[in-house]
Amino acid sequence: MAKQKEEKQTMPPIGSWAPAVALGWLIPGGGHLLLKRTGRGLLLMVSVTSMFLCGLMMRGAMFQPQTGDLLTTLINTGGFIGDICSGILYLVSVWLGYNTPDMAGHVHDYGTKFLVTAGLLNVLAMVDAFEIAAGRKD
Amino acid sequence: MPKMNLSHFEAAMLFSLFTSVVLGVVTKRTDRERLHYGLYTFACFVVALFGIGWLMYLGHG
Numbered sequence: 001m002a003k004q005k006e007e008k009q010t011m012p013p014i015g016s017w018a019p020a021v022a023l024g025w026l027i028p029g030g031g032h033l034l035l036k037r038t039g040r041g042l043l044l045m046v047s048v049t050s051m052f053l054c055g056l057m058m059r060g061a062m063f064q065p066q067t068g069d070l071l072t073t074l075i076n077t078g079g080f081i082g083d084i085c086s087g088i089l090y091l092v093s094v095w096l097g098y099n100t101p102d103m104a105g106h107v108h109d110y111g112t113k114f115l116v117t118a119g120l121l122n123v124l125a126m127v128d129a130f131e132i133a134a135g136r137k138d
Numbered sequence: 139m140p141k142m143n144l145s146h147f148e149a150a151m152l153f154s155l156f157t158s159v160v161l162g163v164v165t166k167r168t169d170r171e172r173l174h175y176g177l178y179t180f181a182c183f184v185v186a187l188f189g190i191g192w193l194m195y196l197g198h199g
Contacts, residue, residue: 040163047163051156057142058149107142110149117153121160128164138167 017133024126026087028118031129044125052089052118060111061102062094079112085119085126147187154183 024031029045032038063079066072084090102112131137144152162176 043159043163047156047159051153054142054152054156056139058144059141106146107144107149110144110146110153111142114149114153117157121157124160124164 012134017130020129020133021126024129025085025122028087028089028122028125031126032132035129035132037132044122048086048118048122048125049089051114051121052086055111055114055118056093056098058107058111058114059100059103060108060113060115061100062090062098062115063112079116082116082119085122086115087122089118150187151184154180154187158183 020031020034022031023034027033027045028048029041029043032041032044035041062083063076065080066076100108102108128137158176158180161179162172166172166175
């Protein structure tokens with residue numbers, strides 16, 4: 001039993017899952033589409049992209065990594081990681097010059113959270129794509 | 139890029155919807171379970187939204 005569990009937990013070869021995970025990062029839902037899970041891939045793509053676009057339309061702020069006290073470092077670096085996990089959505093918006101400062105107001109605040117959460121949801125999608133590619137999940 | 143101006147409630151509902159869809163899709167193993175889990179998480183978000191909203195309203199005095 002323990003041996004079976006150990007066998008299940010062994011890391012599959014990188015070539016079997018890396019393309020799906022990398023594409024899943026770059027294009028939300030792309031990993032699922034590559035693995036022929038079209039319906040789920042499209043749902044993920046629509047949800048993550050819509051959430052990111054709503055964040056942009058609410059003029060949410062993008063985080064920049066900052067150091068300082070522990071809380072500042074955690075919030076800004078964590079937020080930055082969350083932002084870049086949206087892949088091409090983040091890259092294109094930064095490339096097109098999106099740079100809204102952090103402003104007061106509940107709409108901007110929600111926008112900032114939408115942008116970070118879109119990236120974090122994409123991380124979940126990437127983990128799911130990894131599990132499918134590794135054969136741990138259908 | 140058009141600007142979106144939502145109320146707290148609308149923004150929180152939108153957040154709940156997108157998050158529930160993703161959680162439903164990535165968590166379970168069959169489509170039926172995914173649909174149920176997505177609806178369940180959405181319902182939990184809505185209950186929490188109203189519950190915490192009322193709590194803040196009553197706590198504010």
